[in-house]
Amino acid sequence: MRLFSGQRAFVLQRLTALVLLAYVAGALLRLALGAPPELAAWRAWAARPAGAALIALLAAALLLHAWVGLRDVVLDYVHPLALRLAVLGAAAAALAFLGLWTALILVSHAL
Amino acid sequence: MRFKVYRFDPESGAKPAFQDYDVRLAPGEHKVLDALVRIKEQDDSLSFRRSCREGVCGSDAMNINGRNRLACITDVTEVPEPVVLAPLPGFPVIRDLVVDMTMFFKHYHEIRPYLVNDEPPPERERLQSPAERERLNGLYECILCACCTGFCPSYWWNPDKFVGPAGLLQAERFITDSRDRDTAGRLAFLDDVYKLYRCRTIMNCTEVCPKGLSPARAIEHIKVQLLKRST
Numbered sequence: 001m002r003l004f005s006g007q008r009a010f011v012l013q014r015l016t017a018l019v020l021l022a023y024v025a026g027a028l029l030r031l032a033l034g035a036p037p038e039l040a041a042w043r044a045w046a047a048r049p050a051g052a053a054l055i056a057l058l059a060a061a062l063l064l065h066a067w068v069g070l071r072d073v074v075l076d077y078v079h080p081l082a083l084r085l086a087v088l089g090a091a092a093a094a095l096a097f098l099g100l101w102t103a104l105i106l107v108s109h110a111l
Numbered sequence: 112m113r114f115k116v117y118r119f120d121p122e123s124g125a126k127p128a129f130q131d132y133d134v135r136l137a138p139g140e141h142k143v144l145d146a147l148v149r150i151k152e153q154d155d156s157l158s159f160r161r162s163c164r165e166g167v168c169g170s171d172a173m174n175i176n177g178r179n180r181l182a183c184i185t186d187v188t189e190v191p192e193p194v195v196l197a198p199l200p201g202f203p204v205i206r207d208l209v210v211d212m213t214m215f216f217k218h219y220h221e222i223r224p225y226l227v228n229d230e231p232p233p234e235r236e237r238l239q240s241p242a243e244r245e246r247l248n249g250l251y252e253c254i255l256c257a258c259c260t261g262f263c264p265s266y267w268w269n270p271d272k273f274v275g276p277a278g279l280l281q282a283e284r285f286i287t288d289s290r291d292r293d294t295a296g297r298l299a300f301l302d303d304v305y306k307l308y309r310c311r312t313i314m315n316c317t318e319v320c321p322k323g324l325s326p327a328r329a330i331e332h333i334k335v336q337l338l339k340r341s342t
Contacts, residue, residue: 006303006305006306007302007308007334007337009304072311076309077268
């Protein structure tokens with residue numbers, strides 16, 4: 001498996017973009033239909049398995065999409081190998097941290 | 112007419128600079144190339160490429176008022192004064208308006224711009240149906256002037272790795288050709304984060320192609336072909 005794939009990243013970026021678009025459309029539809037839910041109602045929804053799964057899917061799509069985008073920017077602009085690895089490593093660590101943080105929040109609400 | 116022309120002489124050690132010229136065109140002279148020839152009469156130290164002077168050879172591709180064009184088919188009435196002439200962006204400058212196209216042709220040769228077909232040749236030519244031949248329209252007309260590649264930011268960022276719009280248009284020309292037998296090999300070669308997937312569909316290539324071709328569409332077609340092969 002190549003570290004910097006061509007088609008795999010291309011497809012992943014587009015699939016995650018479709019997921020994000022669906023969420024944006026869903027959120028806009030929800031806002032159009034009525035006032036946004038209160039915090040307590042939102043927390044209750046997020047604590048349910050279906051709500052938590054939808055938030056987890058959103059987070060995964062967002063983080064993967066961001067990774068491909070960041071990787072592309074680095075491949076274009078950051079050419080020295082050591083600097084490139086450092087920036088990619090920092091980006092991967094930051095995204096992994098955000099993913100882990102999201103997972104911890106979802107799990108803590110579910111318990 | 113007033114012109115500002117990019118000047119660079121590597122032997123002088125001086126930094127590149129724009130030089131002003133005033134040109135009076137003779138009756139019957141309408142093109143930027145005509146003006147360049149007049150400038151050359153004033154100042155024979157100016158270097159630029161030209162050959163067919165009718166938009167077929169692609170030698171005189173350059174940046175004219177911020178847009179890549181062929182000097183020989185650009186009418187002087189199309190470009191407001193002062194007309195700024197610069198070498199193709201993204202290419203190393205050899206001298207004045209002459210750029211080094213080594214990398215451009217390296218990518219062109221990499222995509223194997225010829226039919227690959229090991230089947231025994233028929234007695235006469237390898238035939239195509241009219242529909243198969245029709246699919247080559249919009250691909251084979253490329254004159255390799257590099258207007259598209261020199262206007263592609265993705266190529267500016269990775270000129271040594273990204274094949275560029277001209278090379279990819281040529282790749283698509285042979286991928287599409289019904290007589291070619293190595294479509295899989297051609298697609299496998301291009302399935303690379305640099306060679307093909309640096310293209311961001313900026314579409315400058317299609318915008319500036321002096322032959323009216325669409326490298327962006329060809330690149331999208333290659334991506335679709337790759338997707339179909341992998342599913």
